[in-house]
Amino acid sequence: MTLLGAPAQRDLGAAAPRPVPGPAVVTVRDLSVAYGEDTVLTGVDLDLFGGEVVALLGASGSGKSSLMKSLTGFAPITGGSAVVDGHELRGARPRELRTVRAGVGQIFQQFNLIPRLSVLTNVLAGCLHRTGPASALGHFPAHERRRALELLDRVGIAHKANEPARSLSGGQQQRVAIARALMQQPRVILADEPVASLDPRLADSVLALLRDIAVSDGIPVLVSLHVVDLALVHSDRIVGLRDGRALLSGRAGELGSATLHELYADEEDPDVDDL
Secondary structure, eight states, X not given: OOOSSOSSOEETTTTSXXXXXXXXXXXXXXXXXXXXXXXXXEEEEEEEOTTOEEEEEOOTTSSHHHHHHHTTTOSOEEEEEEEETTEEOXXXXXXXXXXHHHTEEEEETTOOOOTTSBHHHHHHGGGHHHHOGGXXXXXXXXXXXXXXXXXXXXXXXXXXXXXXXXGSOHHHHXXXXXXXXXXXXXXXXXXXXXXXXXXXXHHHHHHHHHHHHHHHHTOOEEEEOSOHHHHHHHOSEEEEEETTEEEEEEEGGGOOHHHHGGGGTTSSSOOGGGO
């Protein structure tokens, strides 16, 4: 597959940058990731600033998940650099990686809850890294329990706190996962296809919630999506990956479906709205 345009990332929003407060929480420069001889990312640049939502778009195999994993040290960085909250991940020692991961809230397509445990306990799992061994047995400090209930109220399902996670709908489970991520007191949130298994109405509500969290808490949110329209509505900036390279980057308001269609140019009968 031939990369459209120049090999380097094309910044379509450079003409009218949006002011952002403070330094970048995440800085990626000339990043390469490879699994053995299989290179999956090459020369990727990315900045994430507090208070913004950045959408990753690209076909399956474009490198979206690998980019996400590189920001927590779960993908092998073979070139360039990735700095998260002041920590350089390339060559980081296990202790430093644990520190980084504790400060990164992760949200997944399949929710990753423990079905038999209560909603409240699933949220409390987000503070295990700071509460010690006793909490692994279910003994959480009172102030952490209060915080978990506050977060459940914030995401709109405090009334489900004592119910098992398996009894909730998909949209409700994703809200539990968001509350769990916030329980970590994260410096950044990574959401990997968080609405892929939800219907359009629920997808809109979950992404709107993530946008509110980014703005209200000053946390950058990086979210990978397949649906172009959702990215245009719910993100501040869009980064498009293709063949492991950042093909385009720009303000969501300055991009349109036709431009983003380039990311899928070699797909058979691509229908961007369904990707």
